[in-house]
Amino acid sequence: MLKLVGVKIYLSTLEREHCTRLWVDYEYDARALTEPLNIGHSKEKAEAWFNEIQRDQGKKHVRLGIFLPDGTVIGDVALQDIDWRNRSCTIGMGIAKIEHRSKGYGTEAARLMLEYGFNNLGLERISANTLEQNKGAQRVMEKLGFTLEGVERKAVYFAGRRWDRLTYGLLREEYDGRR
Ligand SMILES: CC(C)(COP(=O)(O)OP(=O)(O)OC[C@H]1O[C@@H](n2cnc3c(N)ncnc32)[C@H](O)[C@@H]1OP(=O)(O)O)[C@@H](O)C(=O)NCCC(=O)NCCS
Numbered sequence: 001m002l003k004l005v006g007v008k009i010y011l012s013t014l015e016r017e018h019c020t021r022l023w024v025d026y027e028y029d030a031r032a033l034t035e036p037l038n039i040g041h042s043k044e045k046a047e048a049w050f051n052e053i054q055r056d057q058g059k060k061h062v063r064l065g066i067f068l069p070d071g072t073v074i075g076d077v078a079l080q081d082i083d084w085r086n087r088s089c090t091i092g093m094g095i096a097k098i099e100h101r102s103k104g105y106g107t108e109a110a111r112l113m114l115e116y117g118f119n120n121l122g123l124e125r126i127s128a129n130t131l132e133q134n135k136g137a138q139r140v141m142e143k144l145g146f147t148l149e150g151v152e153r154k155a156v157y158f159a160g161r162r163w164d165r166l167t168y169g170l171l172r173e174e175y176d177g178r179r
Contacts, residue, residue: 004116011065014050029101034131034134034137061080064077066093077113078113080092089126092128093106093110111144114144127168138166149169150166152164
């Protein structure tokens with residue numbers, strides 16, 4: 001079992017019940033519209049998600065749960081779409097409940113994953129995608145030293161309009177230089 005320990009949170013392997021908990025707890029912030037509403041969350045889909053995590057763990061992705069010190073699972077973070085040949089991947093994450101957002105948990109979780117990706121997996125580049133209106137995610141990328149590399153204009157449609165998608169990147173040498 002993989003466990004990465006931070007200050008306010010720790011990361012650990014997601015078990016079946018954690019996947020269900022996250023899907024039950026997930027709250028859509030209708031005021032922020034940071035991502036499309038994912039209709040159809042269900043226990044069956046949580047089970048399928050758990051199975052997918054197991055199948056691809058350590059191959060296509062490394063996905064871990066974000067846990068408070070008391071063992072409560074509050075989100076997940078992943079190095080995904082791992083390209084072993086080019087030593088690159090994309091980082092993605094989510095905090096399920098609104099009350100747990102903007103408390104520094106996401107930044108700490110991503111920081112632990114960057115350390116794991118660069119130091120343990122030997123990655124050379126980690127990228128991240130988010131939408132123009134997701135100021136929280138953009139702030140996390142800035143805090144971690146990512147560079148805004150590109151804007152795909154009007155790439156995503158939901159909530160009645162098209163939104164720009166932003167791509168951020170962080171290279172191993174930039175990460176090493178900041179440490
Ligand atoms: C995006 C997300 C993963 C970030 O995790 P988090 O734990 O909330 O992030 P942190 O608290 O570490 O950092 C968020 C930063 O953004 C800031 N922020 C949040 N909302 C903001 C807004 N609307 N405008 C400006 N800054 C904002 C916070 O103040 C904080 O910055 P600070 O530490 O300088 O005060 C989380 O908020 C989340 O799951 N959101 C809903 C789903 C989602 O958007 N997933 C990501 C898709 S790319």
